[in-house]
Every structure is written in structure tokens, then in C-alpha cells.
Amino acid sequence: MNKMHTFQFVFYFLALNLLCTPSAAAADGSTRTKHSNRVKGIIGAIIDESSRIGKEERLAMEIAAEDFYSHSKQSLTLHIHDSQGDPIRAALAAKELIDTQEVEAILGLQTWEEVSVIADTSNQSQVPILSFADTIPKWAAKKWPFLLQASPNKYDQMKAVAAIVQSWNWHQVTVLYEDSMAGGVIPYLYDALREVGADIRQIISLSPFAAASSLSEDLEALQREQFRVFIVHASLSLAARLFEIANKLKMMEQDYVWITTDPITSLVHSINASIINSMQGIVGVKSYFPETGQCFKDFYKRFRRRFSTQHPEEDNNEPGIFAVQAYDALRTMALAINETNFGGQELLTKYHDLSGKIQFINQEVAPKYTFEIINIMGKSYRELGFWSNGFGFSKTIGKGANYTSSMNDYHVLWPGGPRDTPRGWTIRTSDNPLRIGVPTMSGYTEYVNVQQDRLGNNLSFTGFAIDVFHATLERLPFCLPYKFVPFNGNSYNELVKQIHLKNFDAVVGDVSIFSNRYKHAEFTHPYTETGLMLIVPTRSTSCSAWLFMKPFTKSMWVLIAAINIYNGFVVWLIERNHCNDLRGSLLNQIGVLLWLSFTTLFSLTGEKLHSNLSRMSMVVWLFVALVITQTYTANLASVLTVQRLEPIELNNSAKVGYCTGSYIKDYLVDVLGYDQNRLRTYSSIDAYAQALKNKEIAAAFLEAPLAKVFLAKYCKGFVKVGPTYKVGGFGFAFPRGSPLLASMNEALLKVSESGKLLELENSMVPSNQCRDRDIDLDDENPSLGPSCFRILFILTGATSTLALVSYVLLKANSMLKHKSIWRLMLAVMKHWRFQKKHFTRRVSNAEIHGNSPPDALHPV
Template sequence: MSYQLALKFFQLAKDEGMMGQGYVWIVAYGLTDIFDVVGSPALDVMNGVLGVEPYVEDTERLQDFKQRWQEKYKRENPGTKLNGPILSGLYAYDTVWALALAAEKAGYVNSDFMPSETNNGSSDFDKINTSKAAEKLHDAFLKTSFYGMTGKFHIQDWKLVSTTYKIINVVGQDKRVVGFWTPGFNISRNLNKKADLYTIVWPGGSDKAPRGWLLPANKKLKIGVPFKPGFSNFIQFENGKATGFCARVFEEVIDALPYEVPFHYEEFGDGKGESNGTYDSLIYKVYLNEFDAVVGDVTILANRSLYVDFTLPYTESGVRMLVPVRDKRQKTAWTFLKPLSADLWLGTGAFFVFTGFIVWFIEHRTNQEFRGPPANQIGSIFYFSFSTLVFAHREKIVNNLSRIALVVWFFVVLILQQSYTASLSSILTVEQLQPTVTNLDEVIRRGDYVGYLSDSFLPGLLKRLKINESKMIPFNSPEEYNDALSTGKVAVIVDEIPYLKLFLNKYCHNYTMVGPTYKFDGFGYVSDFYSFFPVQLYN
């Protein structure tokens, strides 16, 4: 904010009672100088505000500079009063010095801009090279380091490095230093040792730190729980207690709070196993103050946010289609032949015989193991070549040419064996499944029925996707989903991803999710605009 806007902002906050007890205001360095620039008006409306600013050591050199600056200011602006340069002014002074030092280091460079390309004698400004002088000055400036009025001037990662900060507290008409932040001691009263901060005066004049969100006295939150018999893993109400994933997450956050939050659950149902309406009806009960909050599988939607507030989502978001799949695998006694084509099988067999013949041709003249009657020699050719498939050949090879041929053949056998094994394993284990439907356009064209979760926002979404209302059928549970899809009652189920994942966890072999993901914000807890929910649930 600008100083004038900040002054107006805090004045409005004071008029609204937000500068009193129970409130905490912390401003960054961008507004800490407001007290020096605006003066009393800022101090009047910002009592109790905490701020931070870089720490600058008050040296004799700095005091001398401030004195000379004030004398010059009075000469040039007679009749005005200003208590020396503010901290941002000192940084500006050091920045100008850094720029001057960088210019000296850079030296003189011809600063003419030269076009890198020309077209018919005219310059294209998008293709003009950067000034060489600017590049050199830029590099020199980033490397500049010296001790200025604010201490060591050093730039790192395009930012001015400051290692120590003051913590300021506005009390009355004064800015008090209540401590420092240093890399060694973090927040501390002193620069050189760890100690508690000086007493902070908070808005309203109290020296006790505000406790933050407080539950009104004698208030017990009434938490609405949706009736959800089919998907009890998310939320279920039994014997006055909510169970399921949504309730567990909520209770974990409540237990982590530093104060007690009394609450009790109340089911949004008729007590006879039936719902009292849609989720929109349940959320509207919060708006009417019949419930303080809702804990359950409630989807965050823009139209619902007009009446209530939501926490951040705690589940995956989005809506997809659930469809049956067909198994295209055909496993027979001849499945082992499928990894290789017919041509490859014939080629491999030919090479087996050819390799055996080559080895026999080279060895039989000098090797007794490849001699004998013609029938034995033919048998040796086939036996030897096929035994190499499992490296179980027993014949001793004595010729180097045979060894060369076998080395090449062994390499081919190894590659062939590994490829065959991998392909066969894939055929026998990986399911070759094909979805029956791939998109909603196909469903609309065929006039198929579409299922969805009852009491949800999905009918509105399906209508926007051009699904005829007469083709929509509501269901309440994973079992009903399975029955409808397996019997062909509906072609697809359209639902939120968390529900579909829960369904696939039980019926994973026969169904799959397909199609695009329609983005929504997931599940969140509901309250009446921060009235009762602790801030931890929103973070």
C-alpha cells in the first residue's frame, strides 16, 4: 500500500473496532516508514501495530551524515522540518553510490544500439541488441560491494542482502524497538544473545498476547452430517456419532487445536434410513443457522459459496465416467506361439538347422564326436543346435571357426530367449481390457441411460453436458452401481473421482474410469462464513 492508502485503511479498521483487544496487526517493512513520513496521524490509528525493518547500526559516520543532510535540507527548504532521512532514503543514497562505483568499474563503452538484423533498410526494434554499456554496467552493479550508510551493501539473487531486522511496536506517540531478528538467535531481545522480547503492547493497550479464535461461552457446535448409507467409508452416522474418512479428518484437526471446541453431530435424515433432501438443502440449513457446520463429503461449488463458506479441499477433485470393460484375451493351448510371428518362428527354426550344419561341417573332419554313421551325424546336427537353446550341448568344440560361429549364435539365442519370455509373460498376465464406452457423445448418440449419485449436484452437470433428464437414473451405493452396469440398465456412471475410486477398490476387474475429467474443487467442510470454524481448518 501507499502511505496515504495505509493511513485510510487503518482509520477504517479503527472505526470498525478492529484496533481493539483481541486483534493483532503486523506490517512489513514497506509500511514501517509510514510513522516517519506521516507522523502523528499514523501513530494515532496504529497503536499496538507490530512492524519490521532492516537494522542499521547508528555509527558516528551515520550521525555526521544525518547532521549534514538536515543542514542542507533546511537551507533548501526554509520553514520546514524533517527529522533526517528515513531508512528508505538511506538505502536510496547507498544505491546511488553503488551505481556510481559500478559505472567507474565498467569504464567507457560505446553505447550505440546496433540492430542485429535489418529489413529493407528499416530497423526492427524487437531485434535490436542490448546496449553493450548497459550489459557491462549491469554486471558491475551486481558485483558491487561496499560499506555504506546502512552497513554492507551487497546484492545476492537480485536482492539487497540484510541479515538483521528490528521489531517495532507502536505505543502511543512512539515507535519502540522490542527486539531483533538475527540469523544466529532468530527472534531475541538483544543482538548478541538469546532473550525474550521486551513487553509488547497489543491493540487495545493490553500486554497479554491475544488468544485468537475463541468459542463463545456455553456454545456447543451443532455439526450436520449427511445421510449416506451407500458410501459409509466417507461418512456415516451411528448412535449419535459420525464415522468415516471425513469425520476422522475433522476430529484430527479439532484435537490438534490448543483449546477445546465442544460439538455434537446431528444427522440430516428422518431417523428411518431416509434422507431429508439434497446436499444443497443441507448446506442451506447452515445459512439458516439450523446447523453451525457440516462435516461430510460435500463438494465445493460456486453456487453453494453464495450462502456458506468452505474450508480448503481435502480430497482429489473432478468428475469422470465409470464404464464396464471387456476382456479381449483369448488363451488357448497354442498361446505359447503368440509371442513370435509365423515368419519369425520359421526363420528361427531355419537358423537352428543352419547353425548345426555349419558346426558339423567345420568339426566332423577333425572331431570324433561329429563322426559316425550318417544317421548319427544328422542327429548330431539337430541335437547340437537345439541343445544350445538352453546352453546344454555336450559336444566338445576344437576348431576356432566353430567357436566364432557359436559366439554369434549364442548372442542371438540370448536375445531371442529374453524377448520371447517377456512377451509371453505379458500375454499371460496383463489384462487386455477395452472399455465399452469412451465418451459421453457416444452415450448421447445411442440414447443410453446414465447413472449418477442421488442427492448430489450431478443432475445439473449432466444437463449442461446435453444428457436428457429422462435418461438419468440415480443410485445410492457401489452395489447399485455394479448391478446397473453389469445388467446393462445404464451404459455409464458419472460421479466424482473419490466415489469412483472407492467403487473400483471393490470391483476393480470389470470396470474402469474413462473420458475427460470435469474439474471441481473436491470435498470441503462447511460453515457460516467463519462464524465458528477454527482458522486451522481453512489453512
């Protein structure tokens, strides 16, 4: 194959030198003179008459020349040369057409290789080329202004192919293309697929001269792959051989998807019965042209009659899109060169012909925005619908068409017969199980533990991650054979990279989901908590001088003082007429009021009262005081007896540990701004604990699932502090675009929703161990606030207020019985003086006789 490419390159080089000789390209002056002396109406064509396309193009151009003469009565000479698909023959034919037959334009040239060989000569001779090649690079139009593309660019057709792939949610496809006609189609297909979330898994280049053994080897290699969606872009002759071999290899059966492009699909009408039997179930994208109008009907009749006569070996005599394009191209060029202002490069911008309106934009025929979707079945094909750029799929075209974004409700006959839509990938078998990488460098054996038996023959894989993976597989709707393969690398990044290198089909273990790893693989939903936690040692707190204030908050203390003073005032006001000790000087009465307020709170022994109003207030007051004092005593005892721990504060130079082989180092340096010199790496829980106890490090950053295991094992001397940084979580890794990913995510959700995930986690961290200390230490014995006692405070306050209001109303009612308020006030003042004077005399007499004063709360 390499020798053939070298041979072709040598002939391309010789042909270019031949075409660029003075005999082929004269000086500017002579060229212009020769061109100006040419007779109008001479057009050349270079086609491959050994192919069905070339046969249709020749006959279509002959009919177009006849129609042009019959309508315009102007002579038109058509010179057609056969290249037989060889660029060298095409180059020699172009030299003869330009130099000998002095054509004014050249049509044909089905491949980009043919166009590139003669484009320079055409440009120097100012002879326009109207090419039928699939795709001409954008830069070619700038380099060769006399080069025009007669067939629409295939980019929109690649969009139609991508839309079909998207309709059935296929994410990985394999492309097989003929290297002699790929041109710029593959980049267009790649871009179109990426826009719909799909990717090209593999690209297979096929030589048009490939032997059957070579094609068989390529297909057998694809047969061993898991993915089953194939896009074929090749000539009909190569595609026919390809599908015959695929049919023999049973690759045209269930689970396989084949999508074809032009020129295969547009020539389906010409395929014989033996070949089409090997193509059953293929879905194809076909260039669409309206087969209506009297002009087309006349062309159709004449074409079929003459084609069957000229080519009796062909089974079908119907014209296809290539015949229509050739007819339109010749008519367009013939009309253009007969315009009075035609100067070689200029073409009319608009015409109406068999395929509708013809328009050139940037040296290309305006793109066709509608394509026909067909399904090969039986002896021919059937029309599934249409795809239009910007609109989507429709089962009809024109006015009244109903467009949708998907064709998943279209009835398609897939390879292997009627059945559900293929998944686009095949389930692994026991002969070809999934190779699943498992890390051996993990220091967290609770999550993943790889051990070898004593004889060194067998490996055991255990741990939480392994258990979750097994539980997930049990909920898949299909059996998934696999085998664990230990990975002895140095980092988890290397482990994930093995998927991209195709050494592993998946990775299971304590692998964190991190954005940088998505360039190598994709991940399931995390099966653990997400986040990064900071773990530090704890130390006992010292006893504070104000520790006795700790049971209540400041607002609680203020409220207690206020409600006691208020209750004392109410009792004092009501009982003062019955107790001499509640009278006296202002200072004395204030002291008595405060004493009355707080002795009740702490002694809880109310004195004998004389008024029912004060008794009512005192009863509720004593109940509230009982609750408050008992609560204070209990909370203070807890504060004094329970050991208090507090986290050790970090300084700017403290050393910090992180997990070996983890992405945490990059996160600490790039995001949190830690100096690399402060970081230390450890590989196990015990190593962390020992380093923290020995003060090698002051703290450790652990991922949330690992921190849970650490705190469960070392719960007495360590605590989580600060925020939980929202990163990562553990997940299973699969290749990018893996068809298994969606099924695994669904099964993993079922594991979580069923409670199995929690059960496995509890078995990893037994319930009899300490719980994670994921709380604020200051909240272990929180100070009690007013909200805890608001009902009691409202009750006692309302009771005292009710007693106070009742007392005031009774006094007011008593005063109203007097005729004069003034007299009442004088009587009160006299009574006050008398009481004071009498009380002073009694105290003096008592002191003289050595008797004690009367009880403060008992009347005289």
C-alpha cells in the same frame, strides 16, 4: 426511532418549501441584481456550537478574519449562526444569511444532511457553500455547482483503516457508524477492505440520540459474536457514550480490537480524563497536518489563550484539525471574494495556509494523502506512525522516511494491557459451541453415517469424514467446542447454503469443493483425492488367432529372426570347410544356413563343431536361446490361463449414473456435453452396482474418493476407464472469511504429513480387499520387447562378430603366405571344384551300394 425519522422528514420538507419561496429565491434577473449590489467581504458560517468541533471552528474563523484584515487592510464581515446540529436550524440560518445579511459565501455545515437541505437555495442564489462535511456524493457536485467540499474526502482515510486491518491479517470486521454522519463513507470503507482481502461482517447503525439501553443492547449482541475487530465512525459525543458502555461490558479487554476514524480520533486531545479511561488501547486514524511554521505557532498561542477564556468548561484548549480547516477555509474564501474577477462560483485554485497548500479539484479540496496513526493510552495518546497513500506505513514523515506495507512491528498497547496482537476473533466456549452440519442423505456410509439409537434419543456420527475432522481438531493449538447437527435436506448445495444463512457454523461430510459453492462458504484443503472417474462393467475377452504372438512384441520377433540368421551365418562360414553338408548349390547352402539358425533356437542341442571360434559363438547363442524360449513359454502360459477382462464401450445413447444431490449433473451436462435424458441418479454404492449389473445404466461417474470405495467392494466386474477429470475433492466448509480456516488447514496438513490420514483411509478400505483397478487392462500381461533382453542380444551379437572378425583375419594371414594372391584365388577355385566333384561322386557311389551319405557335420 421511526417516529423521530418521520418527524425530521416533515421538517426537511417544510424547510425546502420555505427556502424555495420567491422571497428566498427571486427571479434570475433580480437575483443577479441583488448579487451585483452586494458589498464585498461578507461571509456567513453555520456551525454546531454545542460540539467541540463547532467551538474550535468559530474561534479559528474569528482569528482568520482578524489575520485577513491585518494583512490585507480590507474589511471582512463574518456572520456565524449556530445550528445546534439540527438540519432545520441550519436551513433557517442559511435563509437569513442569504436574504437578510446578503453573504457572498457560506462556510460550515458539518453533516451531509445540513448540506443537502440548503444546497438548492445556495445554487439558485449563486452563493457558494464551502462545506466541512466528511463526504459529499459525487453526483452532488454536478447537481450543485456552487457546492464545494472544504474537508478532504474520507476515501483515503478508509484506505488507511483497511491497511491497519491488513497489517495483522484480520479478515472480518464489524462497523459501527452514526447514521446522521455516515454519508458515503461506508461504501468507501467496504471497497477499501475488499481490496486487502477483508470483509465487513456486520454493520450497526447508531442514532446520535440513542439511549444507553439501546447502545447496551447493540454491544451485548456483538459480545455474543465470535469476531472482535470493531471500526467506529461516529461523533465524539456518541463515541464517548459507546465506549463507556463497552467498558462496563468488559469489551475493552483482551481479544478486542477498536479502530476509530475522524472525528473521534482528531478530537482525542479534547477528551476528558473520565472518558479517555474507557478508551484505553484504541488505535485511531487521524488527519495529519504539519504543526510547524511561524504562522501556525502564532495561531496556536492565540487559540489556546482565547479558547480557555471562552470555554472554561473544556479540559483541553489545543486546536485540532477542524480548527485548522476552518481557519484555512475562511482565509481561502476571503481572498477569493476580494479578487477582481470573482463571480460567486470561482475560487482561487491554490493557497498556502496553516495546513499547507490548499487546492480545489472538482469542487473538492485536494485529498490529504497522509494520516497519523495513534494509540490511546494513559491520559492522552501517543503517535505510532503515519500512513501515506501509495507508500504505506512509516514511523517518521518527510525525507528519510522508511515505508513498509505493514505495521505489525509497531509496539501497540491493545485493550486489556500489553500482550500479543489479538487474533481478532474469540474461540468458542462450551456454552456457545460451533454448530456443525452433517448430511444425512449420503449413501456412502464409509464417509459419513448418521444413525439413531433404538430409543430414538441419541444420534451417532461416524465415517471417514468424521474421523478426519476429529483428528484435525486434535492438532489445533486450542480447544474448539462443537456439536454435530444432522441436516435432512435434499442436496449438498442446500447444506452449504445453510452456512451463509448462519444456521450452521461449519459443515463436515462428503461435501465436494466446487466453485459455485464459494458464494456461500469457503473450504479447507481437500482431505481426499480430487477428480471425477468413469466406472464401467467388464467382460471376458475372446481368444485371438494370433494369440501365440502375444508374448513378444513385433520388434522383438524381428530382432530374434535377425540375430539367429546372423549367428547361423557366422557358424556356417566358419564350419563350411569341415562339413560337406554346408556346401553345394547356393539354394542348398541358404536352406542349410536357415535350418542351422533356427534349429539351435528351438532344440537347444548344438552339434559337434570343429572350430573354437564357432564353438565360442554357439555357447553364447545357446544361452540366449535358452532364456528367450523359457520367457516365451512362461508369458504364453500366462496369457492363456489368466482370465482377460476388457471394459464395455459406451455408445452415444448409453445411460450414465451419477450421485444424488451432487454437482456432477451440471458438470456432465455443461462441460462434458451429456444429454440430460441419458443421466440417472443413485444414492448408494450398492444401488450403482445393481443398476450396472441390470444394465439400467452402462456406466457411472463417481468422484475419486467414492470410486475408490466402490472398486474396493466391487473389484471383479468393474473398472475405471478414461481420464480422471480434475474437479472437486472433499473438504470441510466454513463461513467466508472465517478465522478458523487458516488454523484448520494447518492442522489438516499435519494430519496428512503424520500419516494419520493414510491410516484412516486404510481402515475405511481394508487392505485384504481388492485394490482399485486403476490400470489399463491391456497392460495386465504386456508383450515383452527388445529392451528386456538387450544385454543378451548385445552379448551374443558381439561374440559372433568377434568370431567372424577372427576368422577373416586368420584367412587373410593364410593368404598372405602365398606369393601371389592370384594363385591363391585360382587354388581356392580349383579346390572348390574338386570338392564339389568329389562330393557328387561319393554320393552316387553311396546310392549305388545302398549306403547312407556321411554325417553332414563330420569330415570325409
